[in-house]
Amino acid sequence: MSDSLRVIFAGTPEFAAEALAKILAAGHTVPLVLTQPDRPAGRGMKLQASAVKQLALQHNIPVAQPLSLRLDGKYPDDAAAAQAAIAEAITTHKADVMVVAAYGLILPQWTLDAPRLGCLNIHASLLPRWRGAAPIHRAIEAGDAQTGVVIMQMDAGLDTGDMLLTDVLDIAADDTTASLHDRLADMGGALIVRALADVQAGKLQPRKQPEAGITYAHKIEKAEAAVNWTDSAQTIDRRVRAFNPFPAASAQLGSDVIKLWRATVDNTAHNKPAGTVLSADEHGVRVACGEGVLCVTELQRAGGKRLNVADFLRGFPLTAGQRFD
Secondary structure, eight states: OOOOOOOEEEEEEEEHHHHHHHHHHOOOEEEEEOOOOOEEEEETEEEOOOHHHHHHHHOOEEOOSSSSSTSSSOOOHHHHHHHHHHHHHHSSOOOOOEEEOOOOOOOOOOHHSTTTTTTEEEESTTTTTTESOOOHHHHHTOSSSEEEEEEEEOOSSSSSSSSEEEEEEETTTTHHHHHHHHHHHHHHHHHHHHHHHHHHHTTTBBOOOOHHHEEEOOOOOOOGGGGOOSSSSSHHHHHHTTTTTOOOOOEEOOOEEEEEEEEEEEOOOOOTTTBBBEEETTTTTEEOOOOEEEEEEEEETTSSSEHHHHHHHSOOOOOTTTTTT
8 A cells, every 4th residue: 555645635825735745845736725715915915826725836736725515605617616526536536635724615525525534633732722713813812831732633623533643732831822833833744744644554543522611712803903001911911922923903092003912011000091101111101901901012103114122112102191992
């Protein structure tokens, strides 16, 4: 029996591209990639291919970008074309399995049933905690001490399938979604390569997800970015880190919207109204919170660059007594 499998891959962002790169490096054949349609991005809002599409094209892998996979949905022609592409990959190229990582489309039953070995999902949480769209953000926001990656045998539910492999990662006190994402992406790529070897050897032992501890990582909305200074400094710090790089925590000071990129927590007691600037110098902008003090060390004005606090204050002085809305 060959050690390599023929893998249909479905994914979109950098997290998924890391897994695809490791699958290819392990010697598996990828006859088809599914990814989201090109989207406007950047200052010029030009159409930009996903990270997965860019990698696939570098390896001359055929790419399909349907708007939907539901044959009875809003885009039946797209879904039918995707079904034909998957069927061709399975019949002509003898694809064995589909690997899914942060794809962004719901997989209907016909998709799950198509490959001989079904569909394996790379999910960036310790299921059943943080099922859903934004598990990395929500783990940081909630103050979780650990997270990880689960390789799951997909079923028709939302991240409800049997668990095949799990790896655990500690969340550092200064982790942002960006930094944690990169470590989890590397872990996910390594774990799916291991899972493919185990599934080929018949070694995988599916485990049902526990009924206890189910939480949902709802999609991040831009409206969540606004800081509520009546929250504790610890809560705000977690949100600053969870929303770095998107959508970036923001605070209103008069007519200016200021993004908060990095901060630390100071548990010093104070008697000032929440949102009051207590001090502002090269060590940080210290702001009174509902409990404790948030010391902001990296900021950005609308239309400006991300700056460390010393550079920021040179162009936008702040003084004690000013108050964020």
